Every structure is written in structure tokens, then in C-alpha cells.
Amino acid sequence: MIETKRLQALKNVAGAWLGLGTSVLVGFFLTPFVLHHVGDASNGIWILLTAFTGYYGLLDFGLRSATIRYVARSDAKNDQAELNRIVNTSFFFYAFLSFIMMLVTGVVYLLFEHLFNVGPEWQETGRILLLVVGFGTAITTPFSFFSSVLEGLQRFSVVGWVQMANALIRASLLVFFLTRGYQILGVGVITVCMNLLSALVLTTIAFRAAPALRIQWSNARWDTFRTLRSYGVMGFWISIAQSLRFQLSAVVIGRMLSAEAITFFSNGSRLSVYSIDIVQMMAQIFVPMASAADATGEHDRQRRLFIMGNRYSAFLALPLGCIFLVIGQTIIRAWVGEKYVSAGYSVLTILTIPMTIHLMQAGSPKVLMGMARLKTLAVALMIESIANLGLSIALVPYMGMVGVAWGIAIPLAISNIFFMPLYMCSLLKVRLGEFLLESYRYPVLAAIPFAATLWVANRWIQATRFIGVLEILVIGGVVYLTALGLYYQFVERRGR
Numbered sequence: 108m109i110e111t112k113r114l115q116a117l118k119n120v121a122g123a124w125l126g127l128g129t130s131v132l133v134g135f136f137l138t139p140f141v142l143h144h145v146g147d148a149s150n151g152i153w154i155l156l157t158a159f160t161g162y163y164g165l166l167d168f169g170l171r172s173a174t175i176r177y178v179a180r181s182d183a184k185n186d187q188a189e190l191n192r193i194v195n196t197s198f199f200f201y202a203f204l205s206f207i208m209m210l211v212t213g214v215v216y217l218l219f220e221h222l223f224n225v226g227p228e229w230q231e232t233g234r235i236l237l238l239v240v241g242f243g244t245a246i247t248t249p250f251s252f253f254s255s256v257l258e259g260l261q262r263f264s265v266v267g268w269v270q271m272a273n274a275l276i277r278a279s280l281l282v283f284f285l286t287r288g289y290q291i292l293g294v295g296v297i298t299v300c301m302n303l304l305s306a307l308v309l310t311t312i313a314f315r316a317a318p319a320l321r322i323q324w325s326n327a328r329w330d331t332f333r334t335l336r337s338y339g340v341m342g343f344w345i346s347i348a349q350s351l352r353f354q355l356s357a358v359v360i361g362r363m364l365s366a367e368a369i370t371f372f373s374n375g376s377r378l379s380v381y382s383i384d385i386v387q388m389m390a391q392i393f394v395p396m397a398s399a400a401d402a403t404g405e406h407d408r409q410r411r412l413f414i415m416g417n418r419y420s421a422f423l424a425l426p427l428g429c430i431f432l433v434i435g436q437t438i439i440r441a442w443v444g445e446k447y448v449s450a451g452y453s454v455l456t457i458l459t460i461p462m463t464i465h466l467m468q469a470g471s472p473k474v475l476m477g478m479a480r481l482k483t484l485a486v487a488l489m490i491e492s493i494a495n496l497g498l499s500i501a502l503v504p505y506m507g508m509v510g511v512a513w514g515i516a517i518p519l520a521i522s523n524i525f526f527m528p529l530y531m532c533s534l535l536k537v538r539l540g541e542f543l544l545e546s547y548r549y550p551v552l553a554a555i556p557f558a559a560t561l562w563v564a565n566r567w568i569q570a571t572r573f574i575g576v577l578e579i580l581v582i583g584g585v586v587y588l589t590a591l592g593l594y595y596q597f598v599e600r601r602g603r
Contacts, residue, residue, distance in 0.1 A: 129270070129271040129274045129275065130270060130271075130274045131381050131384060131385070133274040133275065133277075133278045134274075134377075134381075135381065135442070137278050137281065137282075138374075138377070138442070138443065139442055139443045139444070140281075140282065140285070141153075141281065141285065141294060142370065142443055143443075143444075144285040144286075144290075145285070145290050145291045145294065147366075147367040147370045147371070148226065148229055148365075148366045148367050148370075149229070149232070149290060149291040149366075150291070150369075150370045150373075151361070151365070151366030151367050151368065151369035151370040151373075152225060152229060152232065152233050152236060152291065152366045152369075153236070153291050153294060153295070154357050154369050154370065154373050155223060155357050155358065155360075155361040155366060155369050156233070156236055156237050156240050156241075157240060158355075158357035158358060159215075159357075159358060160212075160237075160240050160241050160244045163208050163211070163241075163244055163245070163248070164346075166204050166207060166208070167200075167201070167204060167343075168336055168340065168343045169336070169340055169341070169343030169346065170197055170200060170201075170335050170336070171252070171255045172255075173334075173335040173336070174193060174194075174197045174252070174255045174256065174259060174335065175255050175258050175259040177189075177193045177259070177334070177335065178190065178193055178194070178255070178256055178258075178259025178260060179259040179260070179261070181193060182259065182260055182261075182317075187317075187319040190317060190319070190320065191319070191320060191321060191323075191326045192326055192327075192328050192331045193331060193335070194256055194317075194320060194322075194326075195321075195322060195323060195324075195326035195327045196326075196327045196328055196331040196332050196335065197252060197255075197335065198249060198252060198322060198327075199324065199327045200332065201248050201249040201252045202249045204248060204249075205245045205246065205248045205249055206245075208241065208244060208245035208248065209241070209242060209245045211241070212237065212238065212241030212242055212245065215237060215241070216234055216237055216238060216241075219233060219234050219237060222362065223361050223362060223366075224361060224362055224363065224364065224365055224366070225361070225365075225366050226365070226366070229366065232290075232291065232292065233366075235292060236291060236292060236295050239292065239295040239296055239299055240295055240298075240299060243295075243298075243299030243300075243302065243303065244299070244302075246303060247299070247302050247303045247306050250303070250306035250307055250309070250310045251302070251305075251306040251309070253306070253309050253310040253312075253313040254266050254306075254309045256313045256317070257309060257312065257313050257316060260313075260316050260317065262312070262316055265309075265312055265316075266309065269305050269308055269309055269312075270305070272305075273301050273302070273304075273305040276301060277297060277298060277301040280297045280301070281293075281294060281297055284297065341481040341482060341485050344485040344488075344489060345481060345484065345485050345488055347489070347492070348485065348488030348489045348491065348492045349488065349492075355492075355495070355496060355499070356372060356376060356499065356511045356512075356515065357369050357372075357373070359496070359499050359500060359503065359511055359514075360372055360503070360508055360511055363500070363503045363504070364503065364507065364508065368507070368508050370447075371447060371450040371451060371508060372450070372451075372454055372508040372511065372512070374439060374442075374443050374447045374450070374451035374454075375435075375439070375450065375451035375452060375453065375454030375455035375458070375512075376454055376455070376458060376512070378431055378435070378438070378455055379431070379455065379458045379459065379462045382424070382427040382428075382431075382462065382463075382466060383462070383466065385423060385427065386420055386423045386424050386427075386466040386469045387466075387469055389419065389420070389423060389469075390416065390419075390420055390469035390470050390473050406535075406536075409474065409478070409535060410535045410536070410537050412470070412474055413470065413471065413474050413531060413535050413537065413542070414537070414542060414545045414546050415470075415546075416469075416470020416471070416473060416474060417467060417468050417469070417470040417471060417542075417546040417547075418470075418545070418546045418547070418549065418550060419470070420466060420467055420468065420469035420470050421467040421546065421547050421550035421551075422549075422550045422553065422591070423466070424463050424466035424467045424469070425463065425467065425550050425551065425553070425554040426553075426554060426557055426583075426587055427463070427466075428459050428460070428462070428463030428466075429554055429557055429558040429561060430561065430580070430583075431455055431456075431459045432456060432459050432460075432558075433558055433561040433562050433565060434561055434565045434576070434579055435452050435455045435456065435459070436448055436452045437565055437570050437575075437576055437579070438576055439451045439452055439455070440571060441570060441571060441572050441573050441575065441576050442573075450508065450509075453509055453512070454508065454509065454512045457509065457512040457513060457516050458512055458515060458516055460516075460520070461515075461516045461517075461519040461520035461523065462516075462519065464519075464520060464523045464524060465519055465522075465523045467546075467547065467550075468523055468527050468528065468531075471527055471528075471531045472484060474531070474535075475531075480534065483530065487522060487526050487527075487530075488522075491518045491519065491521075491522045492518075494517075494518040495514055495515055495518045495519070496514070497514075498510075498513065498514035498517060498518065499511045499514030499515070500514075501514075502514055528542060528543070549594050549598060552590070553587060553590035553591060553594060554587075556586050556587075556590060557583055557586050557587040557590065560582060560583045560586040561579060561582075561583040564578070564579040564582045564583060565579055
């Protein structure tokens with residue numbers, strides 16, 4: 108029984124990593140292809156509108172995370188009636204949300220020229236693309252919700268496989284149609300259609316995974332909605348704060364500068380976004396572990412999870428930060444071309460240090476989630492996000508897109524240097540010096556020779572193409588893996 112659960116857990120982790128890894132790699136290698144086929148302005152409009160419609164997901168008031176939790180609970184109890192109430196209540200709420208999204212899209216369509224600083228020659232294209240992306244997102248929403256049902260049923264691997272297939276097929280279609288002269292509208296149509304197809308596939312799989320599931324209005328309950336909403340409300344505010352923290356830049360730049368500026372900013376900031384996905388995927392495993400420790404009152408175990416969770420996060424975050432700082436220019440040059448190096452690397456260097464400090468503590472909020480202590484975290488993140496928005500708007504007129512990067516970096520650094528470690532150490536009764544030493548001593552020792560190796564390899568190879576970048580990363584990777592091996596042999600094994 109234990110081996111079966113362990114195998115299922117490994118399948119879920121592998122599937123989730125496979126889906127994420129494929130999406131990240133496809134997005135990374137597809138970006139320069141799309142950019143050079145549609146141009147800076149079109150690409151900037153695409154980033155702007157996908158970022159804007161991405162905020163539609165915040166309208167669910169945290170119901171997605173609540174659905175996962177309560178579906179898992181009803182499945183564990185084998186309570187089919189409760190499962191139907193949860194799924195139907197959420198489904199009809201998302202159907203209503205779909206209607207609201209369409210209304211918002213229509214209003215923004217009418218006010219498009221007043222909301223976004225898009226050149227006259229791109230106004231009509233931008234409006235049509237808004238309708239494609241906005242209405243496509245609205246239509247897909249009630250069906251994409253079923254991915255949370257599958258996650259509640261512990262079918263993470265299925266979701267990962269579908270995400271991988273979606274990324275590969277979408278990339279193939281984009282290459283096919285863009286090489287035949289289709290422009291940014293084609294990108295929008297293909298993306299929307301593939302997202303809808305993936306959502307329908309996941310919906311079908313969800314019904315097969317839960318044969319007793321039926322969609323009926325009579326199964327939707329107001330009291331069930333209140334239960335879901337009460338659980339998801341803190342997660343909702345945290346989601347808003349995180350979205351404002353990392354996704355508002357495109358809207359600010361598009362409103363105050365231009366669509367072209369979004370493209371130049373994105374080429375630096377997108378690498379930071381990839382690092383967030385990589386580290387957060389690993390850190391997610393600490394939520395159920397912290398929850399179990401909290402339920403059994405094992406406070407020493409909670410403190411150990413706090414330290415070790417951030418240590419493992421740092422083992423991932425620090426090498427990523429070293430890569431961006433040491434060979435960031437080389438990566439951007441080989442990725443999208445010399446034209447984007449100056450602006451992209453400026454944004455990347457401003458964001459990398461505070462982002463690395465933030466990701467080195469990725470375990471902290473996961474421990475808080477497991478302990479259900481989210482209120483203070485939500486307030487702190489909202490303050491940070493408001494400061495982010497205010498600083499970005501204030502600095503743009505004087506510093507351009509670099510001002511937006513500083514608007515993100517300064518509040519992020521203050522929050523993660525002063526608030527997060529002090530709050531967590533106070534909550535868990537851990538001395539700050541002990542936390543810093545135990546969490547970051549070994550990751551820093553491993554990162555130093557890695558960074559030095561990258562610097563030497565970058566000067567030696569002087570890469571202008573991806574093959575050269577890969578050679579630099581392989582050389583550095585050998586050194587870092589050696590450091591990790593030494594850590595495992597002389598620290599981890601003895602520590603057990």
C-alpha cells in the first residue's frame with residue numbers, strides 16, 4: 108500500500124514537471140521565432156492583452172484552490188453526493204464568471220484606444236485580438252476548471268501530460284502558420300483554440316475518473332458555495348497580490364509607454380518568470396508536509412521544514428540567479444538577438460537579485476499555507492503590490508521601462524529581506540542567525556564555484572548561439588552537480 112502511494116506520488120510529480128518543463132522550453136524557444144515573424148509592436152500587443160485577460164482568473168475568488176481541497180476530501184470519503192455538489196456549484200459559478208468576462212471584454216473593446224497606448228496603425232488589430240483572447244478565455248473557463256477537479260482526484264500526471272501535448276501541438280501549428288505569412292491574429296486564434304481543446308480533453312478525463320459525476324443545476328448549492336468561498340478568500344487575496352507583483356508590468360508599460368516597449372521589457376523579465384515556475388513547483392511539496400505537522404502538533408518538525416524547505420529552494424534559486432547575472436547578456440543575445448540585449452539585460456539584472464532572495468524563501472509561504480496562517484502574509488503581499496504599482500507609475504516618466512523594473516524590485520527586496528524572515532522566525536520561534544546559517548550556508552558554498560566557472564566559461568567560449576550557451580551551462584553544471592554531490596555525501600547522509 109505504501110509503495111503504491113509512493114509510486115503514485117512519483118507519477119504525479121513527474122507528470123507535473125513534464126508539463127511545466129515542456130511549456131517553459133517551448134515558450135523559451137518559440138519566443139524569438141514569433142518575435143521575428145510578427146515584429147516588436149505586434150508581439151508587445153500580444154503580451155499586453157494576454158497579461159490583461161490573465162487577470163480574469165482572479166475573478167474566481169480563490170474557488171480553484173478550494174475546489175481542489177474539497178474534491179480531494181469528498182473523494183477520500185467516497186462521498187459521491189458531496190463530490191457532485193462541489194463540482195456543480197463550482198461549474199455553474201464559472202459559467203456565470205464566463206458571462207462576466209465577456210461583458211468586461213466588450214467594455215474594454217469600446218474603450219481600447221483610451222486604455223492602451225497602441226499606435227493608430229495597430230488599433231484595429233489590437234481590438235480584434237482582444238475579442239479573440241477575451242471571448243476565448245471566457246468560453247474556455249467553465250471547462251478549464253475541470254483540471255482542478257483532476258488535481259483534487261490526485262491525477263496531476265494526467266494534467267501534466269495534457270499540458271505537454273498542448274504546448275507541443277500549439278508550437279507546431281504556430282511554426283506552420285507563421286512561416287506561411289499569418290500574423291499575430293493567427294497566434295491568438297491558435298492559442299485560444301488549443302487551450303479550449305485541452306480544457307475539453309481534461310473535462311472528458313475528469314468524468315471518466317469520477318463516473319458518478321453529473322452536471323445538474325439541482326446539485327449546485329448556495330451553502331456549498333459559501334463553504335468554498337470561505338476557504339478560498341485568503342488564497343484569493345494572495346493571488347491578487349502575486350498577480351499585481353509580477354504581471355502588472357505589461358499593463359503599466361502598455362498604458363504609459365508603448366506596445367514595442369513591452370517586448371523589450373519582456374525579453375528580460377520573462378527569464379525571471381521561468382525561474383519562479385521552476386522553484387515554486389519544487390516548493391509546493393512542503394504544503395502537505397507542513398499541514399501534517401501542524402495537525403499533529405509537531406512544532407519541531409515545522410521548524411525543520413521551514414529551514415530545510417528554504418535550503419532546498421536556495422539550492423535551485425541561487426544557480427538560476429548566477430546564470431542570469433553572469434551570462435544573462437549571452438543568453439538574451441543568443442535567444443532573441445543583439446537588438447534586445449541592452450534593455451533586456453538591464454531589466455534582468457535589476458530583477459535578479461531581489462527575485463533570487465524571494466525564491467530562496469519559497470518554502471516559507473508553503474509552510475504558512477500548511478499551517479493555515481495566511482492573513483498576515485496576504486496583508487504584507489498586498490502592501491508590497493500596492494507599493495510596486497505606485498513606484499512603477501511614478502518612475503516610468505523618468506526612467507522608462509527600467510523604472511517599472513525598479514518598481515518591482517524595491518518592494519520585493521524590502522518584503523523578503525525584512526518582513527518574511529523576521530515574521531517566520533518569530534512565528535516558529537527560530538533565531539534569525541540560526542535560520543540564515545542553516546538554510547543558506549551550503550547553497551551559497553555550492554553557488555560560489557558555479558558562478559566562477561560560468562564567468563570563466565563565458566569569457567572563454569564567447570557564445571553567440573544556443574550551442575555555445577549550452578556548452579557554458581554544461582561546464583558550470585558539472586561543477587554545481589559536483590558540489591551537490593559533496594553536500595549529499597558529507598551533510599545530508601550524515602544528517603539523517
